[in-house]
Amino acid sequence: MANLPAKLLSVADLLLLNEFDGRQAGYKIPSYRLDEYGYDYLQRVQKLIGTGYLEICAA
Amino acid sequence: MTISQLKEILRDNQQKLTGNKPELLKRIIKNISAEKYSARLPKIYKATKNGRRELETRWAYIENQREMYGFLNSEIAALEGTNTQEQLLEKLFVRDIIKHGAARDFGLLRNAYFNAHKFFKKRRRLKDSISALLAAIYFDLTGMSNNNTVESYSTMGYVFETSLWSELDKEFTALNLSTTELMLLFDDAVDAATKPPFSYFGVGTMKEMILARLSGQQDLLNRYEKHRNTPSENSPNYNYFDLSHPYNSAEGEEIIQKLAAGEISSKSGCSAFLIFLVAIFLINRYSF
Incomplete structure (x- = not known):
């Protein structure tokens, strides 16, 4: 997937952000699920949290 | 949260346990400070302010993926900046319609109109939506396919079985159009579309078929076969x-x-x- 301009999220990250926005935090992400780059799905969610695009809060 | 989870919060804070779920919730919010129960609330992922801004300003990428419009990310990126996300996708639909028409890929052209219909429908632009839908139906009824090829009449059975017809039925009703108004919209859609080199039916016959289909009539390809044009295997204008x-x-x-x-x-x-x-x-x- 092509990347967006520098300093912004990649398209893959953007889609992941959209997918997780509003999802219950207890959702179990299968450990075998890898993204198209071979990165762990959960790692990428954690990256979104670490970079300040996603947070976990009370419903 | 379940009723028993709510009651647990009330019990721990010496509150009454009676009532239905909305009453229990109301009592918790009214009588107990949020710090005392926030740790027990279910947690969700939520886009931050920055995340939300990204989602809103790059909505076209998400929509493209979700609706399978098929645009390349680089095509979307090339139009970013000077357009809103809605204008951006609209420009890409127009570009695709022109491109497939010029290339005489009538199957792709039909799909581009159908995608435009989905896009407009989602944005509640129903007049644009029904016009794009009528254009897609027009190309289905011409029998023209990709590579400037005419389909065999015997393989066109699917034409009246697609979801386009239920969509047309819904939008025709939602817009409260008369049949005359619908046919005028069809004329406009045909006028604006690329002219195919061959069509099994004239526009007048197509209109009759559309109205017959909307009134629930079946077996239209057989019934209208006597009105159809016959393609030639030796035409220089198309492949058959x-x-x-x-x-x-x-x-x-x-x-x-x-x-x-x-x-x-x-x-x-x-x-x-x-x-x-x-x-x-x-x-x-x-x-x-």
């Missing part, structure tokens, strides 16, 4: 292979004659010809 009678084609005749004369073995000759026919059929039907 009559797959319902393959051995009428020059290639078929040639292979049969060679088989009869023993110039090629029946096994390889038949296989080659069958592969040729199947390949043409698949290209025409599924290459969009």
Whole structure:
């Protein structure tokens, strides 16, 4: 997937952000699920949290 | 949260446990400070302010993926900046419609109109939505497919079985149009569309067929067969292979004659010809 301009999220990250926005935090992400780059799905969610695009809060 | 979880919070804070779920919730919010129960609330992922801004300003990428419009990310990125996300996608639909029309890929053109219809419908632009839908129906009824090829009439049965008709029915009702208004919209959609080099039906017959289909009539391809035009296998303007009678084609005749004369073995000759026919059929039907 092509990347967006520098300093912004990649398209893959953007889609992941959209997918997780509003999802219950207890959702179990299968450990075998890898993204198209071979990165762990959960790692990428954690990256979104670490970079300040996603947070976990009370419903 | 479940009722028992709510009651647990109330119990721990010495509150009454009676009432239904909304009453229990109301009592918690009214009588207990949030710090005392926030740790027990279910947690969700939520886009931060920055995340939300990203989602809103790059909505076109998400919509493109979710609705399978098929635009490249680089095509979307190239139009970013000067357009809103809605204008950006609209420009890409217009570009696709012009591109496929010029390339005479009528199957792709039909799909581009259908995607535009989905897009407009989602944005509640119902007049634009029904116009794009009518254009997609028009190209279905012409019988034109990709690579400037005319489909065999016998393979067009799907034309009246697609979701386009239920969509048309819904939008026709939602817009509260008269049949005259609908037909005027169809005329406008046809006028604005690329002219195909061949059509099984004239616009007047198509209008009759559309109204017949909307009134629930069936078997329209058979009923209107006497009004249809017949494509030619030798036209310089389009490609046509009559797959319902393959051995009428020059290639078929040639292979049969060679088989009869023993110039090629029946096994390889038949296989080659069958592969040729199947390949043409698949290209025409599924290459969009």
